[in-house]
Amino acid sequence: MAPGAMRTALNALSDARPVPYWLDDPGRPAALPALTGDEHCDLLVVGGGYSGLWTALLAKERDPERDVVLIEGREAGWAASGRNGGFCSASLTHGFSNGLARWPDELHRLEELGERNLDAIEAAAARYGIDCAFERTGEIDVATEPYQVAELRERYEEATALGFTGLELLDRDAVRAEVDSPTFLGGLWDRRGVAMLHPAKLAWGLKRACQELGVRIYEHTRGLELARVRPRDGSASGVRSGVARSSGVRSRGARPGAARSSGVRSGVSRSGAGMAVRTPHGRVFARRVALGTNVFPSLVRRVRPYTVPVYDYALMTEPLTEDQLAAVGWRNRQGLGDSANQFHYFRITFDHRILWGGYDAVYPYGGRLSAGLDHRPETYRKLATHFFTCFPQLTGVRFSHEWGGAIDTCSRFSAFFGTAYDGQVAYAAGYTGLGVGATRFGADVMLDLLAGERTERTELEMVRSKPLPFPPEPAAWAGIGLTKWSLARADARGGRRNAWLRTMDRLGLGFDS
Numbered sequence: 090m091a092p093g094a095m096r097t098a099l100n101a102l103s104d105a106r107p108v109p110y111w112l113d114d115p116g117r118p119a120a121l122p123a124l125t126g127d128e129h130c131d132l133l134v135v136g137g138g139y140s141g142l143w144t145a146l147l148a149k150e151r152d153p154e155r156d157v158v159l160i161e162g163r164e165a166g167w168a169a170s171g172r173n174g175g176f177c178s179a180s181l182t183h184g185f186s187n188g189l190a191r192w193p194d195e196l197h198r199l200e201e202l203g204e205r206n207l208d209a210i211e212a213a214a215a216r217y218g219i220d221c222a223f224e225r226t227g228e229i230d231v232a233t234e235p236y237q238v239a240e241l242r243e244r245y246e247e248a249t250a251l252g253f254t255g256l257e258l259l260d261r262d263a264v265r266a267e268v269d270s271p272t273f274l275g276g277l278w279d280r281r282g283v284a285m286l287h288p289a290k291l292a293w294g295l296k297r298a299c300q301e302l303g304v305r306i307y308e309h310t311r312g313l314e315l316a317r318v319r320p321r322d323g324s325a326s327g328v329r330s331g332v333a334r335s336s337g338v339r340s341r342g343a344r345p346g347a348a349r350s351s352g353v354r355s356g357v358s359r360s361g362a363g364m365a366v367r368t369p370h371g372r373v374f375a376r377r378v379a380l381g382t383n384v385f386p387s388l389v390r391r392v393r394p395y396t397v398p399v400y401d402y403a404l405m406t407e408p409l410t411e412d413q414l415a416a417v418g419w420r421n422r423q424g425l426g427d428s429a430n431q432f433h434y435f436r437i438t439f440d441h442r443i444l445w446g447g448y449d450a451v452y453p454y455g456g457r458l459s460a461g462l463d464h465r466p467e468t469y470r471k472l473a474t475h476f477f478t479c480f481p482q483l484t485g486v487r488f489s490h491e492w493g494g495a496i497d498t499c500s501r502f503s504a505f506f507g508t509a510y511d512g513q514v515a516y517a518a519g520y521t522g523l524g525v526g527a528t529r530f531g532a533d534v535m536l537d538l539l540a541g542e543r544t545e546r547t548e549l550e551m552v553r554s555k556p557l558p559f560p561p562e563p564a565a566w567a568g569i570g571l572t573k574w575s576l577a578r579a580d581a582r583g584g585r586r587n588a589w590l591r592t593m594d595r596l597g598l599g600f601d602s
Contacts (some may be wrong), residue, residue, distance in 0.1 A: 094474045094477070096472070096526060097473075098477070099473075101476075101488050102173075102287075102470065102487075102488050102491065103359050103487070104487060105469070105489060105490055106489065106490050107490075108492060109171055109289075109490065110444070110489070111287060111289035111290075112166075112167070113490065114290075116290070116293075117293070118293055119225075121164075121308040122307065122308070122481040123370060124160060124307040124310040124370060125308040125371050126370070126371045127374065128158055128305070128374070129484055130305070130374075131155045131156040131157045131371045131375065131377065132145075132155060132156070132158070132377050132379065133158050133364070133366060133378045133379070134148075134158070134379045134381060135157075135160055135366060135379070135380050135381060135382055135388065136160075136380065136382045137162075137163075137165040137296070138166060138381060138383065139170045139295070139524060139525065140520075140524065140532060141161070142381075142443075143321070143529045144379045144532035145299045146295055146302065146304070146532075147532050148379075149306045151536065151583060155209060157304045157305070158306075159299065159305070159306045159307070160307045160366070161307070161308045161309075161310060162309070162312070163309065165296040165308065166291075166292025166293055168286070168383075168385075168495070169384060169494055170288060170289070170525075172403075173288050173524075174288075174434050174446055175286050175436060175525070176285065176436065176523075176525060177223075177291075177526045178203075178207070178283045178525070179200075179203040179207035179282040179283065180200075180203055180523060181503065181551070182199055183502035183523050184198075184501045185200075185248055185253070187503065188200070191597070192550055194550075197252075198545070199549070201280075202546070203530070204281075206407075206527070206529055207526055210223075211223060211225065213298075214294070217297070217298040217301075219295065219298065220294065221286045221287045221294055222285070222286055222287040223286045224288065224422055226284065227278055227424070228283035228426065229259070229264065229278045229279075229425050229485060230267070230275070230279075230425075230426055230428055231270075231425055231427050231428065232428050233273065233428070234428075234580075234583070234584070235274065236584040237428040237429070238274050238275040240428060241277040242258060242275075242497065245258045256277060256279055256280075257277040258275075258276075258277055258278075259278055260275055261274050261275055264276035267419070267421060268281075268417060268423070269416070269418045270479045270480055278423065283424055285436055301304065307368075308368075310368045310369070310371075311368060311369060312366045312367075312382070312388055313515065314366065315364065315387070315485055315510075316364070316367075318363040318364060318429060319365060333399075335478045336407040344530070354559040361504060363376050364378045366388070375537045376513070377514070378513065379516075379532075379535045379536070381516075381528075381535075383524070384495045384497035387518065389404075391509075392516055394558035395500075395519060395559070396495075396518050396559075397452060397456050398456055398457075398495040398496070399495065400451040400452075400453065400463075400465070400494065400495050400496075401447065401449075401451070401494065401522070402447075402451075402468045402493040403446030403472075403493070404445045404469060404490070404491050405445075405490040406443045406486050406487065407488070408440055408441045409441045409442070409486065414484055417480060417482065419437050422437055424436040424562070426447075430576035430577070430579055430580050431447075431576060432448065432602070433446065433448055433477075434446055443476075443480075443483075444471070445472055445475075447472075448468075448471065448472060448475065449471065450573065452569045452570075455566075456495070463492065463493045464492070465493055468493070469491045473488065496520055497520060497521070498522075499518070499519030500556040500597070500598045501519070501556035502521045503523070503527070503530050504517050504518065504519050504528075505517070505554075506534050506535065507555070508538050512538075512539070513534075515535040516535070517531035517532070530546070549568065556597075572589070575587050575589045575590045
């Protein structure tokens with residue numbers, strides 16, 4: 090890195106606050122009380138991010154009489170739901186190409202379901218008065234190398250041949266007319282398939298909507314252990330007071346109150362059995378449990394090998410002046426992402442800041458989750474230099490915020506689903522960075538599975554199949570490290586994938602943030 094570029098980056102970062110911009114908001118709601126003692130409900134939702142909040146909300150919309158409790162280890166939206174870039178995509182498959190490679194026979198149905206899901210998110214924001222700056226501006230995938238121009242054209246032609254519309258191929262002049270960077274050589278604009286929003290305000294709005302429908306939410310209430318209730322006396326085997334055997338499950342959630350559902354005693358269902366989740370200061374007995382813990386270790390242990398945590402980092406600039414805005418254009422406010430393997434994502438906010446994130450995807454050995462990994466100064470410096478390479482006309486702009494967080498990654502890049510305990514527990518995980526929109530679909534899937542219903546969602550091969558699990562350590566560390574090195578090498582060699590990456594492609598294995 091040239092000394093001048095490093096000085097520019099360091100100056101721009103000198104006053105950045107090490108906190109997620111979205112969470113650094115005076116409108117952030119106060120934390121709700123933790124659970125103390127025992128609770129009883131029809132449905133317990135573990136996790137107060139998008140996955141859990143959508144599940145609780147949709148459960149009440151389906152059946153207003155259903156008694157729903159949600160527990161969250163910190164505060165609603167505290168983890169990935171309040172730290173992401175605010176790209177809300179219709180894609181359920183982590184993009185068209187990944188969906189075509191994995192589920193070609195049902196891609197049209199998956200795309201249709203994804204479009205309906207995004208429409209439903211927009212409608213819910215309007216219906217519940219969720220002021221999350223929702224803008225249906227679309228996203229442009231930009232090419233910054235000649236080989237990427239060819240790849241975007243190939244993707245456009247493939248999608249068009251299959252009857253998909255809504256994509257616009259942009260040449261160099263056309264993409265720079267939208268957002269001006271000397272590094273842009275072309276682009277592919279999905280005009281309707283992506284919305285920009287304020288991610289934390291979406292989570293907070295969903296939390297409020299859940300409360301208004303009668304969901305009892307307890308924050309600072311970690312789910313420690315899951316067990317089946319004994320039908321005879323309503324006790325739960327293995328659920329005791331004391332230190333958790335299962336650590337690290339920090340869910341996310343909202344508020345106590347409201348009446349308990351009649352006929353649900355000690356979590357025992359009409360079939361004679363139920364579930365119980367132990368928390369630090371109490372227990373929740375429920376007929377059904379939906380797990381939306383995502384990156385945090387699942388309470389169903391056999392699910393854990395299917396995901397690994399990947400730390401992702403982002404910067405936010407100070408508000409741009411009128412002259413600076415004019416220098417970059419960006420009048421249509423699309424989200425952008427470059428087409429490299431180690432990619433950047435970037436967007437302009439409602440208050441004229443630029444969010445710039447991505448590139449580094451950091452896997453901690455053993456899947457260790459730690460608050461210390463939420464910040465990585467060497468990545469911030471790297472991101473800042475890349476920003477000024479992309480937008481040299483913004484030299485002198487300073488960054489106000491820098492932050493990171495963990496994403497749940499699975500080997501097929503898109504969510505997987507399942508049940509445990511004879512269908513009394515459902516889970517969804519593995520969204521791999523595209524969970525802002527897809528978690529609502531996943532919530533519907535979990536509710537379908539818990540109801541034992543055959544629906545157009547549960548009949549999907551995507552829903553019925555699982556990704557390949559990650560190997561145990563040290564094989565996971567070695568394999569992920571080799572994959573990251575190979576991806577960086579491909580970026581430097583015109584996109585040419587080496588033997589390792591070609592083998593991973595054939596096996597359907599991947600690593601991505």
